[in-house]
Amino acid sequence: MNSRAHQAQQDSLSHARDEFISQWGALGTQWGINRTMAQIHALLMTAVEPMCTDEVMESLAVSRGNAHTNLKELVAWGLVRVVVRKGERREYFEAEKDVWKIFTIVARERKRREIDPALAILNKCEEASRGITSPEGKAFHSQMRALREFVGFASTMSDKVAAMKHGMAMQVAAKLIK
Amino acid sequence: MNSRAHQAQQDSLSHARDEFISQWGALGTQWGINRTMAQIHALLMTAVEPMCTDEVMESLAVSRGNAHTNLKELVAWGLVRVVVRKGERREYFEAEKDVWKIFTIVARERKRREIDPALAILNKCEEASRGITSPEGKAFHSQMRALREFVGFASTMSDKVAAMKHGMAMQVAAKLIK
DNA sequence: CATTACTTTCAGATATTACTGAAAGTATGG
DNA sequence: CCATACTTTCAGTAATATCTGAAAGTAATG
Structure with a gap:
């Protein structure tokens, strides 16, 4: 050239x-x-x-x-x-140039900043409303519980995925996609 | 009482x-x-x-x-x-009070605002650097490609998960956790 | 221990984003 | 149509986040 x-x-x-x-x-x-x-x-x-x-x-x-x-x-x-x-x-x-490493780092950080604090709040509100007998109280408590269960689940999933090796993650993903 | x-x-x-x-x-x-x-x-x-x-x-x-x-x-x-x-x-x-529905809505919106635009940029930069023969050019192109592949993959995964029913998602997740 | 070559901090300036409140817009019913 | 009951918009203001540049801090070197 x-x-x-x-x-x-x-x-x-x-x-x-x-x-x-x-x-x-x-x-x-x-x-x-x-x-x-x-x-x-x-x-x-x-x-x-x-x-x-x-x-x-x-x-x-x-x-x-x-x-x-x-x-x-x-x-x-x-x-x-x-x-x-x-x-x-x-x-x-x-x-860091490895895309999977970048992803796990970002996932970990986001979990720390977005999921963990949410979980803390939900746990607290679920506890604070335990045993309230009025209908509104029961509704509030069960809404907090549902949210807390889901966010807790997301937290676990996030940890699992972030701990995976790239190859393993792709393998799991392949099943999901097909 | x-x-x-x-x-x-x-x-x-x-x-x-x-x-x-x-x-x-x-x-x-x-x-x-x-x-x-x-x-x-x-x-x-x-x-x-x-x-x-x-x-x-x-x-x-x-x-x-x-x-x-x-x-x-x-x-x-x-x-x-x-x-x-x-x-x-x-x-x-x-x-909307159903946590799974809330999740899929948020996931869809975040994909639209965070993933799709990233994909557009990466596609463009990958294309723009195709065929550049210098070592720096090749390095840039392959970095763009790696990022684009990963973000594209994330986009697909996001769609799949958001399209799942709650029960199905939990079933998949159960396998992942165990 | 003084000089040099850097790194770190931070008060003030600027840019961005969110909020208020009042005015303008719209639909309904008499 | 007019009055009423509401919804929507938006210019100005307030709050927040980010950036600058200069001064202070630190460590290596002779």
């Missing part, structure tokens, strides 16, 4: 990558994570080499504070790892 | 219900739906009778506009139904 054609390919690659980063960031909002965090995740998922804070800042045109906070948040989730290069002081960051 | 004991029960019931509504509302924020919408949902799920806009406004101390908008949003989701009583002009609202 001549150098002009090669350049055209590199251009369309960087265009596609920019598109991915920008759109993934927009999606992040829907998913309840902030735009910058989602953009950094997209940036690092499609980076060949680990990147440092300054590179992230420049690529996305965000402040140091913002880049720093969201990189650390991604590390806290387990979606990004810190890499140190020997002889260098600064930290580099690299994203 | 004497009337004093009965009153004590009614108090603890309304306390438990208030707690549920308030906490469910706080949770809504985590789930990406606004507090009022989640509170109205909690209110109606634990109401014995359908409620009208004014009753909702008063129970939650919110404005007419807010109550109206969120009631209609809940109706749009399918989590709440409009009920008309004969001889009355105003609309009453009643929540």
Whole structure:
């Protein structure tokens, strides 16, 4: 391939990558994570080499504070790892690229933030209304119980799925689909 | 039961219900739906009778506009139904109380808002990077493909599960858990 | 122990989202 | 049609979430 054609390919690659980063960031909002965090995740998922804070800042045109906070948040989730290069002081960051690992991490985090607190509330309200004899009281209690049972079930399922290996999950899924 | 004991029960019931509504509302924020919408949902799920806009406004101390908008949003989701009583002009609202139905509705909506748009982006980026010959280009393309395959798979699974009847879903789940 | 090279924090600024309340719209019944 | 009873909309305001940039913190090096 001549150098002009090669350049055209590199251009369309960087265009596609920019598109991915920008759109993934927009999606992040829907998913309840902030735009910058989602953009950094997209940036690092499609980076060949680990990147440092300054590179992230420049690529996305965000402040140091913002880049720093969201990189650390991604590390806290387990979606990004810190890499140190020997002889260098600064930290580099690299994203988990395995889709199944990404899925289990996100599933675990969502369960922690969405399912567990719901379960706590439902347990409390189910308990608090136990033994109330009026019709409204019985209705309330049984509604709390039904919700608690279902959310508890979802919690268990979430754990099971997140603990599965990719192959096993696909095997189970295949049965479900057929 | 004497009337004093009965009153004590009614108090603890309304306390438990208030707690549920308030906490469910706080949770809504985590789930990406606004507090009022989640509170109205909690209110109606634990109401014995359908409620009208004014009753909702008063129970939650919110404005007419807010109550109206969120009631209609809940109706749009399918989590709440409009009920008309004969001889009355105003609309009453009643929540779906069946937990499996609630789950399938929420799953469908989340798929629509979270999975489908992701799939569209990934398809586009996968296409846009097809045939790029540089190593970075190939890496990008295969990352997009892996993500697209996984998200596509999640989309299918979501549809399948949402289409199941409660009993069937539980049967499948039982196998998964054991 | 001073300098350099980074990382971390956070008060204030900005952007986004949600809510209010009043006005406009609509349907029903006399 | 007019009055009444309700529903819907929306401009302005309030609340919340996010981002910036600079200052403070920390650790390695000579």
